[in-house]
Amino acid sequence: MLDVKKVTKIFNPRTVNEKIALHNVSLKLEKGDFLTLIGGNGSGKSTLLNCIAGVYPVDNGSIIIDGKDVTNLNEYKRATVLGRVFQDPVMGTASNMGIEENLALALRRGQRRGLSWGISNKEREEYRELLTTLGLGLENRLGIKVGMLSGGQRQALTLLMATIKKPKLLLLDEHAAALDPKTAQKVLKLSDRIIKENNLTTLMVTHNMRDAIRHGNRLMMMYEGQIILDIRGKEKQKLTVEDLLVRFGAVSGEEFAEDSTLLS
Amino acid sequence: MLQILMGALSLGLLWAIITIGVYITYRILAIADLTVEGSIVMGAAIAAFAITNGINAYLAILLAFLGGLGAGLITGLLHTKLKIPSLLAGILTMIALYSINLRIMGRANISLLRVDTAYTVFENMGLNHMSSVIVLGLIFVGSVTGILYWFFGTEIGCAIRATGDNPQMARAQGINTNTTIILGLMISNGLVAIGGALIAQSQSFADVQMGIGSIVIGLASVIIGEVLFGKRNFYVRLLSLAMGAITYRIIIAVVLRLGMPANDLKLFTAITVAVALSLPVFRSYLVPIKKSFKRGE
Numbered sequence: 001m002l003d004v005k006k007v008t009k010i011f012n013p014r015t016v017n018e019k020i021a022l023h024n025v026s027l028k029l030e031k032g033d034f035l036t037l038i039g040g041n042g043s044g045k046s047t048l049l050n051c052i053a054g055v056y057p058v059d060n061g062s063i064i065i066d067g068k069d070v071t072n073l074n075e076y077k078r079a080t081v082l083g084r085v086f087q088d089p090v091m092g093t094a095s096n097m098g099i100e101e102n103l104a105l106a107l108r109r110g111q112r113r114g115l116s117w118g119i120s121n122k123e124r125e126e127y128r129e130l131l132t133t134l135g136l137g138l139e140n141r142l143g144i145k146v147g148m149l150s151g152g153q154r155q156a157l158t159l160l161m162a163t164i165k166k167p168k169l170l171l172l173d174e175h176a177a178a179l180d181p182k183t184a185q186k187v188l189k190l191s192d193r194i195i196k197e198n199n200l201t202t203l204m205v206t207h208n209m210r211d212a213i214r215h216g217n218r219l220m221m222m223y224e225g226q227i228i229l230d231i232r233g234k235e236k237q238k239l240t241v242e243d244l245l246v247r248f249g250a251v252s253g254e255e256f257a258e259d260s261t262l263l264s
Numbered sequence: 265m266l267q268i269l270m271g272a273l274s275l276g277l278l279w280a281i282i283t284i285g286v287y288i289t290y291r292i293l294a295i296a297d298l299t300v301e302g303s304i305v306m307g308a309a310i311a312a313f314a315i316t317n318g319i320n321a322y323l324a325i326l327l328a329f330l331g332g333l334g335a336g337l338i339t340g341l342l343h344t345k346l347k348i349p350s351l352l353a354g355i356l357t358m359i360a361l362y363s364i365n366l367r368i369m370g371r372a373n374i375s376l377l378r379v380d381t382a383y384t385v386f387e388n389m390g391l392n393h394m395s396s397v398i399v400l401g402l403i404f405v406g407s408v409t410g411i412l413y414w415f416f417g418t419e420i421g422c423a424i425r426a427t428g429d430n431p432q433m434a435r436a437q438g439i440n441t442n443t444t445i446i447l448g449l450m451i452s453n454g455l456v457a458i459g460g461a462l463i464a465q466s467q468s469f470a471d472v473q474m475g476i477g478s479i480v481i482g483l484a485s486v487i488i489g490e491v492l493f494g495k496r497n498f499y500v501r502l503l504s505l506a507m508g509a510i511t512y513r514i515i516i517a518v519v520l521r522l523g524m525p526a527n528d529l530k531l532f533t534a535i536t537v538a539v540a541l542s543l544p545v546f547r548s549y550l551v552p553i554k555k556s557f558k559r560g561e
Binding site: 053086108116 | 415
């Protein structure tokens with residue numbers, strides 16, 4: 001479903017600030033795979049996700065989604081087959097537009113937008129049903145501006161928007177990191193449920209080891225722009241935080257503990 | 265006094281169309297588009313040139329609209345394709361339009377005194393000039409408001425609104441934000457050019473200098489409308505723009521009446537807009553406690 005082939009991304013090339021964010025990274029996801037991608041600050045995990053989404057062009061390599069080479073496609077064109085949830089709850093929705101208007105924008109992803117109404121009455125019923133599944137009471141507040149919602153509510157709504165068109169690939173960029181722990185767990189649980197129900201191929205970036213272990217069927221760890229661990233199947237199911245720390249030390253030759261964000 | 269109010273109403277209605285144009289870029293797209301200063305003159309220039317060459321006044325307004333669309337297109341392309349910051353892109357088009365407008369008119373000023381204008385139809389029905397301007401102004405403001413209310417509810421209209429609100433989100437939803445920005449700038453400047461064409465005909469001349477300060481007047485009208493008439497929903501907002509433009513004209517008429525020299529008008533307008541735009545800053549000094557309450561801290 002996703003095939004990343006030897007992707008290299010260099011920020012500020014040929015300057016003193018040159019940084020090789022991704023170095024010959026390759027990864028392959030089969031349909032229905034749920035990969036959690038973990039790494040410290042600056043390890044390249046978010047850069048990789050943004051390269052897949054088309055936010056940054058890559059310097060080398062190619063990205064193939066569902067058999068189609070999207071390496072040179074614009075961000076908005078790739079959006080047709082992607083669903084994305086961002087770290088910042090504000091990023092995924094339009095604050096000054098209503099809940100239903102945001103959902104309607106998402107429902108038209110990948111379609112030609114014409115001069116028919118931006119939202120139909122028939123859709124409204126669908127939205128009401130969809131929102132009911134969130135259990136947040138949003139189904140009775142379809143017209144309310146998204147800016148009035150809490151961070152957790154906005155992330156839940158963004159998740160609905162990202163998955164409403166059954167994307168070929170769902171990209172979650174630390175989407176629970178900005179929320180309080182309780183809300184974060186709720187949002188992660190919701191993500192799990194939606195991914196399972198729709199059998200979505202998913203790539204979730206996180207810096208939380210427990211979350212990375214608890215969710216998904218595959219786990220990869222990044223370090224200095226490269227994938228240094230690829231754990232799947234039974235091995236993934238049995239994985240513990242301690243295992244992960246030991247294996248990180250063995251591969252990188254460094255103590256993991258220095259990066260406190262990873263231990264949260 | 266009634267005469268002054270009627271004068272302010274007639275001029276305000278024509279400026280309402282320009283105000284709606286400014287609103288589209290400033291509020292919906294979140295761009296301060298200085299192209300306006302050139303496209304208002306362009307509308308006047310095209311209409312004046314066309315009318316003095318025997319073209320029907322309404323057809324002339326249509327041509328002015330097309331010219332405005334073109335001006336918006338240029339700014340849009342400079343901004344989106346060539347990555348020039350929007351403010352600078354608008355300034356470049358504005359400056360270029362100064363020469364282009366002179367070329368269209370052939371000279372700095374065209375008189376429209378002895379030709380049939382868009383208002384002539386109403387004057388022939390027995391209305392005086394000012395009433396004719398008010399009637400036609402109402403027709404234009406009403407139709408523009410109605411059309412835009414419909415348009416910004418359509419799929420494309422929603423995409424333009426989303427682009428101004430959150431471009432990152434818009435792209436993630438498959439919206440080509442370059443296209444929506446260009447489209448918004450075109451519609452905005454098209455409307456401004458219509459306003460320019462109508463103003464030139466009402467004052468019976470087109471002048472290459474008539475655009476100076478128009479962006480500030482437009483912004484002042486937008487802000488006055490929002491402050492006085494609220495922004496509950498989109499329909500109210502559109503109507504508040506017209507009300508803001510008219511109120512601005514009444515304020516100007518009153519301060520002139522009170523003895524302010526006409527030469528100080530632009531200074532007065534600039535100060536008004538500066539104060540209105542800085543209100544949130546003052547407010548944050550005055551009510552920090554109330555705000556923190558709201559956030560639930």
